[in-house]
Amino acid sequence: MKGFILLALAVFAALQTVDSACGSCKTMKWVDCQGAAPPCTCQLPLDENTPQPIDCEKLVSKCFLMKAEMFRRRMGNDVRLNIGGKPHEDAIVDNDGIYDPECETNGKFKAKQCNKTEECWCVNSAGVRRSDKGDKNINCSKLVETFMVRLELKHKEVNSKVDEAALKTSAKNLLQTRYQFDSNLVKEVQYDPDGRYIVIDIEKPKGERATDIGTMAYYMEKDLKVSPLFLDQAKVQLSGGSQNLEMDKILVYYVDEERPTITMQHLTGGIIAVIVVVVLVVVFGLVALFLVNRKRQQRYSKTQQREQM
Numbered sequence: 001m002k003g004f005i006l007l008a009l010a011v012f013a014a015l016q017t018v019d020s021a022c023g024s025c026k027t028m029k030w031v032d033c034q035g036a037a038p039p040c041t042c043q044l045p046l047d048e049n050t051p052q053p054i055d056c057e058k059l060v061s062k063c064f065l066m067k068a069e070m071f072r073r074r075m076g077n078d079v080r081l082n083i084g085g086k087p088h089e090d091a092i093v094d095n096d097g098i099y100d101p102e103c104e105t106n107g108k109f110k111a112k113q114c115n116k117t118e119e120c121w122c123v124n125s126a127g128v129r130r131s132d133k134g135d136k137n138i139n140c141s142k143l144v145e146t147f148m149v150r151l152e153l154k155h156k157e158v159n160s161k162v163d164e165a166a167l168k169t170s171a172k173n174l175l176q177t178r179y180q181f182d183s184n185l186v187k188e189v190q191y192d193p194d195g196r197y198i199v200i201d202i203e204k205p206k207g208e209r210a211t212d213i214g215t216m217a218y219y220m221e222k223d224l225k226v227s228p229l230f231l232d233q234a235k236v237q238l239s240g241g242s243q244n245l246e247m248d249k250i251l252v253y254y255v256d257e258e259r260p261t262i263t264m265q266h267l268t269g270g271i272i273a274v275i276v277v278v279v280l281v282v283v284f285g286l287v288a289l290f291l292v293n294r295k296r297q298q299r300y301s302k303t304q305q306r307e308q309m
């Protein structure tokens with residue numbers, strides 16, 4: 001009996017070693033890796049028949065992640081929360097929530113997405129809808145690149161004062177160490193102590209195609225809102241100097257290299273700001289026109305009066 005237990009333990013230990021050699025994937029918790037030692041074969045199931053090989057040293061593309069998540073949902077696992085919208089110039093917010101995307105073999109989104117229905121729309125490189133919904137003949141001539149995301153975070157209450165400079169350093173570190181992004185992509189970090197709001201702008205040069213900002217933002221959104229996509233489930237926190245900050249809310253704005261083509265009546269929160277500005281200008285314009293006209297009319301009637309005399 002003792003011998004049997006020892007043997008069982010030995011087998012168990014051996015399995016453990018095999019497991020630690022290849023079993024899991026650093027950048028994606030749903031992935032299984034096969035093989036006794038690196039190089040391992042790591043595959044993410046995108047649907048019943050598509051095991052997608054992935055590189056566990058890198059972030060997995062958002063398109064693959066969404067597809068895998070839809071598959072898991074169909075199988076009855078895991079869900080994603082929807083996020084709401086709030087005005088900000090020219091930015092779009094993902095108000096639609098998750099869909100089952102079509103991905104290119106390299107993991108990029110196809111420009112046209114239909115969620116397996118007859119209703120289709122155009123997305124940006126972050127997979128967020130940037131056109132009205134149409135039928136399956138809708139033309140999305142190319143995938144428009146998202147070059148900037150604004151993360152709007154609200155942190156939980158803390159006792160000490162939050163230091164803006166420390167916050168910026170912490171955001172840069174997070175980008176570099178956790179997502180393997182160039183920390184210089186953090187363009188600006190703003191802080192509003194009253195609302196406990198942190199705004200982080202992450203931006204790459206227009207035309208740059210090496211950095212996938214949408215994927216990074218998706219990992220970050222999951223890290224802060226639901227649970228990490230990484231194998232390591234430790235909570236991600238930003239440092240406010242003397243204290244770590246836990247997040248209450250996160251809202252992501254996407255800014256594309258070309259303006260979105262969503263029309264007025266289907267406006268999402270993100271575009272209302274633009275329209276409001278335009279409307280104000282129009283109203284001011286009309287008032288100005290009205291005043292000018294009145295002056296002109298007055299002058300006109302004066303001349304008329306003079307002529308009548």
Ligand SMILES: *[C@@H]1O[C@H](CO)[C@@H](O)[C@H](O)[C@H]1NC(C)=O
Nearest residue numbers: 096097098099100114115116
């Ligand atoms: C896509 O389809 C799934 C189920 O078929 C649904 O739950 C989801 O809300 C749809 N998403 C969009 C953006 O239409």
Ligand SMILES: *[C@@H]1O[C@H](CO)[C@@H](O)[C@H](O)[C@H]1NC(C)=O
Nearest residue numbers: 134135136137138139140141
């Ligand atoms: C899309 O483009 C094709 C060919 O360029 C055209 O035949 C079709 O009518 C267009 N569809 C829409 C909805 O504009």
